[in-house]
Amino acid sequence: MAFRSLIAISVLTPALALASGCTFFVEEMTQERTATFTEGGWSSFAIVADSMTGGLNVKGTADSVLKADATVAALMNPSQADNAFTGANLVFQKNGSVLNLSASAGGDFAELLYFQRLRIEAPATVDLDLSVDNTNVVISDMAGNITAKTGSGSAKITTGGSIDLTTSSGTVIASVGFKATVRGGAGSINVTAGSIVDVRSTAGAIVIDTPQGGSVHSDTGTIDLRLDSPNFGATTVDGTSGEVIVRLPKGSQYDLDAFSATGLIDIQVGGLLLSEPYNGPVNGGGPLVKITTTSGSVIVIAE
Amino acid sequence: MVHTSRDKKSAQTAPSRTARVGLFAASALLLSGLIWAPATAEANAARQRPLEFGFATSFSTVAADDDRLWLYVPSFHGGYTLSDELSVGVQRITWGTNALATGERSMFGATPYIERYMFLNPSMQLYGQLGLAWQTRSGANLESAMGLALSASVGARHWIARRFTLGYVVRAFDVLTDGYAMCPRVLPGGALVFSGGFSLEFHI
Numbered sequence: 001m002a003f004r005s006l007i008a009i010s011v012l013t014p015a016l017a018l019a020s021g022c023t024f025f026v027e028e029m030t031q032e033r034t035a036t037f038t039e040g041g042w043s044s045f046a047i048v049a050d051s052m053t054g055g056l057n058v059k060g061t062a063d064s065v066l067k068a069d070a071t072v073a074a075l076m077n078p079s080q081a082d083n084a085f086t087g088a089n090l091v092f093q094k095n096g097s098v099l100n101l102s103a104s105a106g107g108d109f110a111e112l113l114y115f116q117r118l119r120i121e122a123p124a125t126v127d128l129d130l131s132v133d134n135t136n137v138v139i140s141d142m143a144g145n146i147t148a149k150t151g152s153g154s155a156k157i158t159t160g161g162s163i164d165l166t167t168s169s170g171t172v173i174a175s176v177g178f179k180a181t182v183r184g185g186a187g188s189i190n191v192t193a194g195s196i197v198d199v200r201s202t203a204g205a206i207v208i209d210t211p212q213g214g215s216v217h218s219d220t221g222t223i224d225l226r227l228d229s230p231n232f233g234a235t236t237v238d239g240t241s242g243e244v245i246v247r248l249p250k251g252s253q254y255d256l257d258a259f260s261a262t263g264l265i266d267i268q269v270g271g272l273l274l275s276e277p278y279n280g281p282v283n284g285g286g287p288l289v290k291i292t293t294t295s296g297s298v299i300v301i302a303e
Numbered sequence: 304m305v306h307t308s309r310d311k312k313s314a315q316t317a318p319s320r321t322a323r324v325g326l327f328a329a330s331a332l333l334l335s336g337l338i339w340a341p342a343t344a345e346a347n348a349a350r351q352r353p354l355e356f357g358f359a360t361s362f363s364t365v366a367a368d369d370d371r372l373w374l375y376v377p378s379f380h381g382g383y384t385l386s387d388e389l390s391v392g393v394q395r396i397t398w399g400t401n402a403l404a405t406g407e408r409s410m411f412g413a414t415p416y417i418e419r420y421m422f423l424n425p426s427m428q429l430y431g432q433l434g435l436a437w438q439t440r441s442g443a444n445l446e447s448a449m450g451l452a453l454s455a456s457v458g459a460r461h462w463i464a465r466r467f468t469l470g471y472v473v474r475a476f477d478v479l480t481d482g483y484a485m486c487p488r489v490l491p492g493g494a495l496v497f498s499g500g501f502s503l504e505f506h507i
Contacts, residue, residue: 022363022364022496022497023363023364023365023366023374023490023494023495023496023497024494024495024496024497025493025494025495026365026366026490026491026493026494026495026496027365027366027367028365028366028367028372048402048406048407049402049404050402050407050487051402051487053367053372072404074491075365075372075488075489075490075491075494076491077491077493077494080491088404102404102405102406102444103404103405104405105403105404105405105445108481109491110405110445111403111408111440111443111445111448111481111482111489112482112488112489112491113403113404113405114401114402114403114404114488115402115404133402134487
Protein backbone atom coordinates (compact mmCIF):
# COMPACT_ATOMS: atom_id res chain seq x y z
CA MET A 1 0.00 0.00 0.00
CA ALA A 2 2.71 2.48 0.99
CA PHE A 3 4.91 1.74 -2.03
CA ARG A 4 2.06 2.06 -4.52
CA SER A 5 0.98 5.25 -2.81
CA LEU A 6 4.48 6.66 -3.00
CA ILE A 7 4.66 5.91 -6.71
CA ALA A 8 1.25 7.44 -7.29
CA ILE A 9 2.12 10.57 -5.35
CA SER A 10 5.49 10.92 -7.04
CA VAL A 11 3.82 10.84 -10.44
CA LEU A 12 0.59 12.63 -9.77
CA THR A 13 1.72 15.58 -7.74
CA PRO A 14 4.27 16.86 -10.25
CA ALA A 15 1.62 16.26 -12.89
CA LEU A 16 -0.68 18.43 -10.86
CA ALA A 17 1.96 21.11 -10.60
CA LEU A 18 2.51 21.05 -14.35
CA ALA A 19 -1.19 20.95 -15.02
CA SER A 20 -1.72 23.96 -12.84
CA GLY A 21 -0.19 27.30 -13.63
CA CYS A 22 -3.47 28.36 -15.17
CA THR A 23 -5.17 31.59 -14.28
CA PHE A 24 -8.82 31.86 -15.19
CA PHE A 25 -10.99 34.90 -15.86
CA VAL A 26 -7.86 36.98 -16.38
CA GLU A 27 -5.86 37.93 -19.45
CA GLU A 28 -3.35 40.62 -20.22
CA MET A 29 -5.09 43.55 -21.90
CA THR A 30 -3.13 46.30 -23.63
CA GLN A 31 -3.81 49.73 -25.02
CA GLU A 32 -1.54 52.29 -26.67
CA ARG A 33 -0.93 55.75 -25.28
CA THR A 34 1.14 58.61 -26.69
CA ALA A 35 2.18 61.96 -25.27
CA THR A 36 4.41 64.85 -26.23
CA PHE A 37 6.11 67.31 -23.92
CA THR A 38 6.91 70.62 -25.57
CA GLU A 39 7.93 72.83 -22.65
CA GLY A 40 11.55 73.71 -22.09
CA GLY A 41 13.55 74.30 -18.94
CA TRP A 42 14.56 70.70 -18.25
CA SER A 43 17.81 68.89 -18.85
CA SER A 44 17.25 65.39 -17.49
CA PHE A 45 14.61 62.73 -18.15
CA ALA A 46 13.72 60.09 -15.53
CA ILE A 47 11.50 57.02 -15.51
CA VAL A 48 10.85 54.11 -13.16
CA ALA A 49 9.21 51.15 -14.89
CA ASP A 50 10.13 47.58 -13.96
CA SER A 51 9.32 44.26 -15.65
CA MET A 52 8.39 45.70 -19.03
CA THR A 53 8.26 42.63 -21.26
CA GLY A 54 8.29 44.80 -24.38
CA GLY A 55 11.38 46.71 -23.32
CA LEU A 56 12.43 50.36 -23.16
CA ASN A 57 13.75 52.11 -26.23
CA VAL A 58 15.13 55.66 -26.08
CA LYS A 59 16.31 57.41 -29.23
CA GLY A 60 18.02 60.79 -29.33
CA THR A 61 16.77 63.34 -31.82
CA ALA A 62 17.58 66.87 -32.89
CA ASP A 63 14.11 68.00 -31.77
CA SER A 64 13.57 69.95 -28.57
CA VAL A 65 10.39 68.07 -27.66
CA LEU A 66 10.03 64.69 -25.97
CA LYS A 67 7.66 62.11 -27.43
CA ALA A 68 6.52 59.03 -25.55
CA ASP A 69 4.76 56.05 -27.04
CA ALA A 70 3.69 53.48 -24.46
CA THR A 71 1.81 50.23 -24.33
CA VAL A 72 -0.14 50.27 -21.09
CA ALA A 73 -1.31 46.88 -19.87
CA ALA A 74 -3.45 45.33 -17.14
CA LEU A 75 -4.39 41.84 -16.03
CA MET A 76 -8.14 41.97 -16.47
CA ASN A 77 -11.28 40.00 -16.99
CA PRO A 78 -11.91 40.51 -20.72
CA SER A 79 -15.48 41.54 -19.99
CA GLN A 80 -14.20 44.61 -18.13
CA ALA A 81 -11.52 45.55 -20.63
CA ASP A 82 -13.17 48.72 -21.90
CA ASN A 83 -13.46 50.13 -18.38
CA ALA A 84 -9.95 49.20 -17.32
CA PHE A 85 -8.11 51.91 -19.25
CA THR A 86 -10.49 54.77 -18.59
CA GLY A 87 -8.45 57.64 -17.25
CA ALA A 88 -5.11 56.00 -18.07
CA ASN A 89 -2.84 58.60 -19.62
CA LEU A 90 0.86 59.31 -19.80
CA VAL A 91 1.85 62.10 -17.45
CA PHE A 92 4.88 64.34 -17.54
CA GLN A 93 5.98 66.06 -14.34
CA LYS A 94 8.77 68.60 -14.25
CA ASN A 95 10.66 68.73 -10.92
CA GLY A 96 13.24 71.43 -11.30
CA SER A 97 15.40 70.43 -14.24
CA VAL A 98 14.21 66.80 -14.17
CA LEU A 99 11.32 65.62 -16.33
CA ASN A 100 9.57 62.50 -15.03
CA LEU A 101 7.26 60.22 -16.97
CA SER A 102 4.61 58.08 -15.30
CA ALA A 103 0.94 57.39 -15.88
CA SER A 104 -2.22 58.69 -14.35
CA ALA A 105 -4.91 56.14 -13.66
CA GLY A 106 -8.35 56.74 -12.27
CA GLY A 107 -11.19 54.53 -11.21
CA ASP A 108 -11.34 51.06 -9.73
CA PHE A 109 -8.73 49.58 -12.01
CA ALA A 110 -5.91 52.06 -11.42
CA GLU A 111 -3.90 49.55 -9.44
CA LEU A 112 -3.85 47.04 -12.26
CA LEU A 113 -2.10 49.23 -14.86
CA TYR A 114 1.57 48.84 -15.76
CA PHE A 115 3.87 49.71 -18.66
CA GLN A 116 4.45 46.81 -21.03
CA ARG A 117 6.54 48.72 -23.57
CA LEU A 118 7.90 52.22 -23.82
CA ARG A 119 9.37 54.11 -26.76
CA ILE A 120 10.86 57.55 -26.13
CA GLU A 121 12.21 60.12 -28.59
CA ALA A 122 14.15 62.65 -26.54
CA PRO A 123 16.43 65.59 -27.30
CA ALA A 124 19.84 64.00 -27.73
CA THR A 125 21.57 66.40 -25.35
CA VAL A 126 19.52 65.61 -22.23
CA ASP A 127 20.65 63.30 -19.44
CA LEU A 128 18.74 60.07 -18.72
CA ASP A 129 17.98 58.51 -15.31
CA LEU A 130 16.37 55.10 -15.77
CA SER A 131 15.31 52.51 -13.22
CA VAL A 132 13.90 49.68 -15.31
CA ASP A 133 14.52 46.43 -13.49
CA ASN A 134 14.05 43.21 -15.47
CA THR A 135 13.60 45.13 -18.71
CA ASN A 136 15.66 45.13 -21.91
CA VAL A 137 16.91 48.63 -22.68
CA VAL A 138 18.11 50.10 -25.96
CA ILE A 139 19.42 53.69 -25.92
CA SER A 140 20.71 55.13 -29.17
CA ASP A 141 21.91 58.41 -30.65
CA MET A 142 22.13 60.18 -27.31
CA ALA A 143 24.78 62.71 -26.29
CA GLY A 144 23.98 63.24 -22.62
CA ASN A 145 24.95 61.33 -19.49
CA ILE A 146 23.04 58.15 -18.68
CA THR A 147 22.34 56.64 -15.27
CA ALA A 148 20.56 53.28 -15.44
CA LYS A 149 19.60 50.32 -13.29
CA THR A 150 18.51 47.38 -15.39
CA GLY A 151 18.37 44.22 -13.25
CA SER A 152 18.19 41.12 -15.39
CA GLY A 153 17.43 42.81 -18.66
CA SER A 154 20.02 43.51 -21.33
CA ALA A 155 21.32 47.04 -22.00
CA LYS A 156 22.52 48.33 -25.34
CA ILE A 157 23.63 51.96 -25.06
CA THR A 158 25.15 54.49 -27.43
CA THR A 159 25.87 57.95 -26.06
CA GLY A 160 28.37 60.70 -26.47
CA GLY A 161 28.26 61.35 -22.73
CA SER A 162 29.10 59.16 -19.74
CA ILE A 163 27.25 56.15 -18.35
CA ASP A 164 26.71 54.89 -14.81
CA LEU A 165 25.04 51.50 -15.19
CA THR A 166 24.13 48.82 -12.65
CA THR A 167 22.83 45.43 -13.72
CA SER A 168 22.46 42.24 -11.71
CA SER A 169 22.59 39.66 -14.47
CA GLY A 170 21.88 41.35 -17.77
CA THR A 171 24.35 41.77 -20.61
CA VAL A 172 25.78 45.19 -21.41
CA ILE A 173 26.92 46.54 -24.76
CA ALA A 174 27.90 50.20 -24.55
CA SER A 175 29.58 52.76 -26.76
CA VAL A 176 30.34 55.78 -24.59
CA GLY A 177 31.90 59.13 -25.40
CA PHE A 178 33.30 59.78 -21.94
CA LYS A 179 33.53 57.81 -18.72
CA ALA A 180 31.97 54.37 -18.31
CA THR A 181 31.05 53.15 -14.83
CA VAL A 182 29.48 49.68 -14.90
CA ARG A 183 28.53 47.29 -12.11
CA GLY A 184 27.58 43.92 -13.57
CA GLY A 185 26.73 40.45 -12.37
CA ALA A 186 26.48 37.31 -14.43
CA GLY A 187 26.02 38.91 -17.80
CA SER A 188 28.81 39.84 -20.17
CA ILE A 189 30.02 43.44 -20.42
CA ASN A 190 31.33 44.95 -23.65
CA VAL A 191 32.28 48.63 -23.40
CA THR A 192 33.97 51.04 -25.79
CA ALA A 193 34.70 54.24 -23.88
CA GLY A 194 36.18 57.57 -24.89
CA SER A 195 37.60 58.20 -21.43
CA ILE A 196 38.42 56.25 -18.30
CA VAL A 197 36.51 53.14 -17.23
CA ASP A 198 35.43 51.80 -13.84
CA VAL A 199 33.99 48.34 -14.43
CA ARG A 200 33.23 45.60 -11.89
CA SER A 201 31.58 42.27 -12.53
CA THR A 202 30.99 39.12 -10.54
CA ALA A 203 30.92 36.43 -13.21
CA GLY A 204 30.36 37.98 -16.59
CA ALA A 205 33.09 38.25 -19.20
CA ILE A 206 34.43 41.80 -19.64
CA VAL A 207 35.71 43.27 -22.92
CA ILE A 208 36.81 46.92 -22.85
CA ASP A 209 38.35 49.39 -25.27
CA THR A 210 39.54 52.64 -23.69
CA PRO A 211 42.17 55.25 -24.54
CA GLN A 212 42.72 56.31 -20.93
CA GLY A 213 42.59 53.13 -18.83
CA GLY A 214 41.00 53.02 -15.39
CA SER A 215 39.92 50.19 -13.10
CA VAL A 216 38.57 46.78 -14.11
CA HIS A 217 37.64 43.95 -11.73
CA SER A 218 35.99 40.58 -12.15
CA ASP A 219 35.37 37.97 -9.45
CA THR A 220 35.31 34.93 -11.72
CA GLY A 221 34.88 36.14 -15.27
CA THR A 222 37.46 36.79 -17.97
CA ILE A 223 38.83 40.27 -18.76
CA ASP A 224 40.04 41.52 -22.14
CA LEU A 225 41.21 45.14 -21.89
CA ARG A 226 42.59 47.11 -24.83
CA LEU A 227 44.27 50.46 -24.18
CA ASP A 228 44.01 52.00 -27.61
CA SER A 229 45.99 55.20 -27.07
CA PRO A 230 49.63 55.60 -25.98
CA ASN A 231 48.55 58.38 -23.60
CA PHE A 232 46.68 56.19 -21.14
CA GLY A 233 46.79 56.81 -17.38
CA ALA A 234 47.23 54.56 -14.37
CA THR A 235 45.30 51.33 -14.89
CA THR A 236 44.35 48.49 -12.51
CA VAL A 237 43.10 45.13 -13.72
CA ASP A 238 42.10 42.68 -11.00
CA GLY A 239 40.79 39.18 -11.60
CA THR A 240 40.40 36.02 -9.56
CA SER A 241 39.99 32.81 -11.54
CA GLY A 242 39.30 34.11 -15.00
CA GLU A 243 41.84 34.80 -17.71
CA VAL A 244 43.09 38.40 -17.94
CA ILE A 245 44.36 39.80 -21.25
CA VAL A 246 45.73 43.35 -21.43
CA ARG A 247 46.59 44.78 -24.85
CA LEU A 248 48.83 47.85 -24.89
CA PRO A 249 49.92 50.07 -27.80
CA LYS A 250 53.33 49.17 -29.25
CA GLY A 251 56.00 51.57 -28.14
CA SER A 252 53.97 53.09 -25.28
CA GLN A 253 55.81 53.88 -22.07
CA TYR A 254 54.53 52.63 -18.70
CA ASP A 255 55.43 50.74 -15.55
CA LEU A 256 54.11 47.17 -15.50
CA ASP A 257 53.24 45.14 -12.37
CA ALA A 258 51.89 41.78 -13.55
CA PHE A 259 51.28 39.01 -11.01
CA SER A 260 49.32 35.79 -10.63
CA ALA A 261 49.45 33.66 -7.48
CA THR A 262 48.96 30.33 -9.25
CA GLY A 263 48.02 31.11 -12.85
CA LEU A 264 50.15 31.17 -15.98
CA ILE A 265 51.85 34.43 -16.98
CA ASP A 266 52.75 35.45 -20.53
CA ILE A 267 54.33 38.90 -21.03
CA GLN A 268 55.28 40.01 -24.54
CA VAL A 269 55.80 43.79 -24.43
CA GLY A 270 58.66 46.23 -24.86
CA GLY A 271 61.20 43.58 -25.74
CA LEU A 272 60.22 41.47 -22.74
CA LEU A 273 59.39 37.78 -23.14
CA LEU A 274 58.48 36.52 -19.69
CA SER A 275 56.45 33.72 -18.14
CA GLU A 276 56.82 34.93 -14.58
CA PRO A 277 55.66 37.96 -12.57
CA TYR A 278 57.17 41.29 -13.59
CA ASN A 279 57.37 44.63 -11.79
CA GLY A 280 59.29 47.28 -13.64
CA PRO A 281 59.45 49.78 -16.49
CA VAL A 282 58.48 49.12 -20.10
CA ASN A 283 59.98 51.27 -22.85
CA GLY A 284 61.41 53.61 -20.20
CA GLY A 285 58.51 53.66 -17.77
CA GLY A 286 55.43 55.78 -17.18
CA PRO A 287 51.97 55.40 -15.61
CA LEU A 288 51.47 52.17 -13.68
CA VAL A 289 49.61 49.26 -15.26
CA LYS A 290 48.88 46.82 -12.44
CA ILE A 291 47.50 43.36 -13.27
CA THR A 292 46.74 40.75 -10.61
CA THR A 293 44.90 37.43 -10.51
CA THR A 294 44.66 34.61 -8.01
CA SER A 295 44.45 31.59 -10.29
CA GLY A 296 43.59 33.02 -13.66
CA SER A 297 46.25 33.40 -16.33
CA VAL A 298 47.73 36.81 -17.15
CA ILE A 299 48.57 37.74 -20.75
CA VAL A 300 50.14 41.10 -21.57
CA ILE A 301 50.75 41.85 -25.24
CA ALA A 302 51.57 44.86 -27.42
CA GLU A 303 49.45 45.62 -30.46
CA MET B 304 -8.72 49.86 -29.07
CA VAL B 305 -8.01 47.34 -26.34
CA HIS B 306 -5.97 44.39 -27.44
CA THR B 307 -6.21 41.04 -25.73
CA SER B 308 -4.13 37.93 -25.95
CA ARG B 309 -7.01 36.41 -27.92
CA ASP B 310 -6.06 38.66 -30.82
CA LYS B 311 -2.91 36.63 -31.16
CA LYS B 312 -2.30 32.91 -30.88
CA SER B 313 -5.65 32.30 -29.25
CA ALA B 314 -6.00 29.05 -31.13
CA GLN B 315 -2.74 27.89 -29.65
CA THR B 316 -3.54 28.70 -26.02
CA ALA B 317 -7.10 27.33 -25.88
CA PRO B 318 -6.30 23.63 -26.44
CA SER B 319 -3.34 23.86 -24.03
CA ARG B 320 -5.54 25.26 -21.28
CA THR B 321 -8.21 22.63 -21.85
CA ALA B 322 -5.67 19.87 -21.61
CA ARG B 323 -4.25 21.34 -18.40
CA VAL B 324 -7.64 21.71 -16.81
CA GLY B 325 -8.56 18.14 -17.71
CA LEU B 326 -5.32 16.78 -16.32
CA PHE B 327 -5.72 18.86 -13.18
CA ALA B 328 -9.25 17.65 -12.59
CA ALA B 329 -8.37 14.00 -13.06
CA SER B 330 -5.30 14.25 -10.88
CA ALA B 331 -7.12 16.20 -8.17
CA LEU B 332 -9.87 13.58 -8.02
CA LEU B 333 -7.41 10.74 -7.66
CA LEU B 334 -5.21 12.57 -5.15
CA SER B 335 -8.16 13.58 -3.01
CA GLY B 336 -9.09 9.89 -2.78
CA LEU B 337 -5.63 9.12 -1.47
CA ILE B 338 -5.85 11.91 1.11
CA TRP B 339 -9.03 10.50 2.61
CA ALA B 340 -7.73 6.93 2.64
CA PRO B 341 -7.13 5.41 6.11
CA ALA B 342 -3.96 6.77 7.69
CA THR B 343 -1.07 4.50 8.62
CA ALA B 344 -0.82 3.51 12.26
CA GLU B 345 2.93 4.13 12.34
CA ALA B 346 4.60 6.94 14.29
CA ASN B 347 3.53 10.46 13.37
CA ALA B 348 6.62 12.60 12.85
CA ALA B 349 4.55 15.77 12.79
CA ARG B 350 3.24 15.12 16.34
CA GLN B 351 6.73 14.38 17.60
CA ARG B 352 8.02 17.72 16.25
CA PRO B 353 4.91 19.88 16.11
CA LEU B 354 6.48 23.26 15.36
CA GLU B 355 7.46 23.91 11.76
CA PHE B 356 8.79 26.85 9.82
CA GLY B 357 10.16 27.12 6.35
CA PHE B 358 10.36 28.70 2.93
CA ALA B 359 8.24 28.10 -0.15
CA THR B 360 7.76 29.35 -3.66
CA SER B 361 4.89 28.94 -6.07
CA PHE B 362 4.40 29.68 -9.77
CA SER B 363 1.54 30.32 -12.10
CA THR B 364 0.98 31.89 -15.52
CA VAL B 365 -1.43 34.27 -17.22
CA ALA B 366 -2.21 34.47 -20.93
CA ALA B 367 -0.36 37.46 -22.43
CA ASP B 368 0.29 38.96 -25.84
CA ASP B 369 3.42 37.13 -26.97
CA ASP B 370 3.54 34.29 -24.49
CA ARG B 371 2.41 33.58 -20.99
CA LEU B 372 3.24 35.93 -18.14
CA TRP B 373 4.74 34.25 -15.08
CA LEU B 374 3.43 34.99 -11.61
CA TYR B 375 5.41 33.87 -8.57
CA VAL B 376 5.21 34.09 -4.79
CA PRO B 377 8.29 33.42 -2.65
CA SER B 378 7.25 33.22 0.97
CA PHE B 379 7.88 32.09 4.53
CA HIS B 380 5.51 30.05 6.67
CA GLY B 381 5.10 28.62 10.13
CA GLY B 382 2.74 26.07 11.60
CA TYR B 383 1.87 23.91 14.58
CA THR B 384 0.55 20.35 14.66
CA LEU B 385 -2.46 20.12 16.95
CA SER B 386 -3.40 16.45 16.64
CA ASP B 387 -2.85 13.27 14.63
CA GLU B 388 -4.83 14.84 11.79
CA LEU B 389 -4.88 18.62 12.17
CA SER B 390 -2.40 21.45 11.90
CA VAL B 391 -2.76 25.22 11.86
CA GLY B 392 -0.42 27.98 10.85
CA VAL B 393 0.32 30.99 8.70
CA GLN B 394 1.69 30.55 5.21
CA ARG B 395 2.58 32.79 2.27
CA ILE B 396 4.12 35.40 4.54
CA THR B 397 5.51 37.63 1.85
CA TRP B 398 6.33 41.23 1.07
CA GLY B 399 7.72 43.18 -1.84
CA THR B 400 7.01 45.81 -4.45
CA ASN B 401 5.30 45.77 -7.82
CA ALA B 402 6.02 48.28 -10.58
CA LEU B 403 2.78 49.95 -11.62
CA ALA B 404 2.31 52.62 -14.25
CA THR B 405 1.88 55.17 -11.46
CA GLY B 406 4.92 54.10 -9.42
CA GLU B 407 6.10 51.43 -7.00
CA ARG B 408 3.41 49.64 -4.98
CA SER B 409 4.46 47.95 -1.73
CA MET B 410 2.64 44.95 -0.35
CA PHE B 411 2.66 42.64 2.66
CA GLY B 412 0.54 39.54 3.09
CA ALA B 413 -0.06 36.32 4.99
CA THR B 414 -2.49 33.40 4.85
CA PRO B 415 -3.72 31.74 8.04
CA TYR B 416 -4.78 28.17 7.33
CA ILE B 417 -6.07 24.95 8.77
CA GLU B 418 -4.70 21.65 7.52
CA ARG B 419 -5.90 18.05 7.51
CA TYR B 420 -3.07 15.58 7.03
CA MET B 421 -2.25 11.89 7.02
CA PHE B 422 0.87 9.76 6.80
CA LEU B 423 1.03 7.06 4.15
CA ASN B 424 4.27 5.83 5.71
CA PRO B 425 6.73 7.34 8.20
CA SER B 426 8.31 9.56 5.56
CA MET B 427 5.41 10.54 3.30
CA GLN B 428 2.83 13.02 4.55
CA LEU B 429 -0.16 14.14 2.48
CA TYR B 430 -2.26 17.15 3.32
CA GLY B 431 -5.08 19.41 2.31
CA GLN B 432 -5.33 23.03 3.45
CA LEU B 433 -7.94 25.75 3.53
CA GLY B 434 -6.87 29.33 4.13
CA LEU B 435 -7.91 32.95 3.87
CA ALA B 436 -5.19 35.06 2.24
CA TRP B 437 -4.86 38.62 3.45
CA GLN B 438 -2.77 41.41 1.97
CA THR B 439 -2.18 45.14 2.36
CA ARG B 440 -0.87 47.37 -0.43
CA SER B 441 0.29 50.98 -0.47
CA GLY B 442 2.24 53.48 -2.55
CA ALA B 443 2.40 54.30 -6.26
CA ASN B 444 0.39 57.50 -5.69
CA LEU B 445 -2.75 55.43 -5.04
CA GLU B 446 -4.89 54.89 -1.95
CA SER B 447 -3.92 52.02 0.31
CA ALA B 448 -5.87 48.84 -0.30
CA MET B 449 -6.47 45.47 1.28
CA GLY B 450 -6.81 42.17 -0.55
CA LEU B 451 -8.56 38.94 0.41
CA ALA B 452 -8.56 35.59 -1.33
CA LEU B 453 -9.63 32.02 -0.64
CA SER B 454 -6.86 29.47 -0.80
CA ALA B 455 -7.26 25.68 -1.13
CA SER B 456 -4.22 23.44 -1.40
CA VAL B 457 -3.27 19.80 -1.68
CA GLY B 458 0.27 18.60 -1.31
CA ALA B 459 2.83 16.17 -0.04
CA ARG B 460 5.80 16.38 2.29
CA HIS B 461 8.72 13.99 2.23
CA TRP B 462 10.34 13.70 5.66
CA ILE B 463 14.13 13.60 5.84
CA ALA B 464 15.87 12.56 9.06
CA ARG B 465 12.55 13.25 10.84
CA ARG B 466 13.45 16.97 11.02
CA PHE B 467 13.25 18.37 7.51
CA THR B 468 10.61 18.08 4.86
CA LEU B 469 10.65 18.73 1.16
CA GLY B 470 7.20 19.50 -0.07
CA TYR B 471 5.28 20.18 -3.24
CA VAL B 472 1.86 21.68 -3.40
CA VAL B 473 -0.87 22.64 -5.83
CA ARG B 474 -3.08 25.53 -4.86
CA ALA B 475 -6.31 27.11 -6.07
CA PHE B 476 -6.52 30.83 -5.25
CA ASP B 477 -9.73 32.84 -5.68
CA VAL B 478 -9.40 36.64 -5.42
CA LEU B 479 -12.37 38.04 -3.47
CA THR B 480 -11.52 41.77 -3.42
CA ASP B 481 -10.82 44.25 -6.23
CA GLY B 482 -7.15 43.37 -6.35
CA TYR B 483 -4.49 41.01 -5.04
CA ALA B 484 -0.78 41.41 -5.76
CA MET B 485 1.08 38.37 -7.04
CA CYS B 486 4.56 39.23 -8.19
CA PRO B 487 5.09 41.06 -10.48
CA ARG B 488 1.50 42.18 -11.10
CA VAL B 489 -1.80 42.89 -9.38
CA LEU B 490 -4.62 40.46 -10.13
CA PRO B 491 -8.21 41.72 -10.46
CA GLY B 492 -11.15 40.58 -8.40
CA GLY B 493 -12.60 37.29 -9.56
CA ALA B 494 -9.29 35.91 -10.77
CA LEU B 495 -8.91 32.18 -10.17
CA VAL B 496 -5.27 31.11 -10.00
CA PHE B 497 -3.95 27.56 -10.01
CA SER B 498 -0.32 27.37 -8.98
CA GLY B 499 2.30 24.74 -8.28
CA GLY B 500 5.17 25.08 -5.90
CA PHE B 501 7.85 23.63 -3.63
CA SER B 502 8.72 24.11 0.02
CA LEU B 503 11.42 23.36 2.54
CA GLU B 504 10.48 23.08 6.21
CA PHE B 505 12.35 22.61 9.46
CA HIS B 506 10.52 20.83 12.30
CA ILE B 507 11.25 21.04 16.04
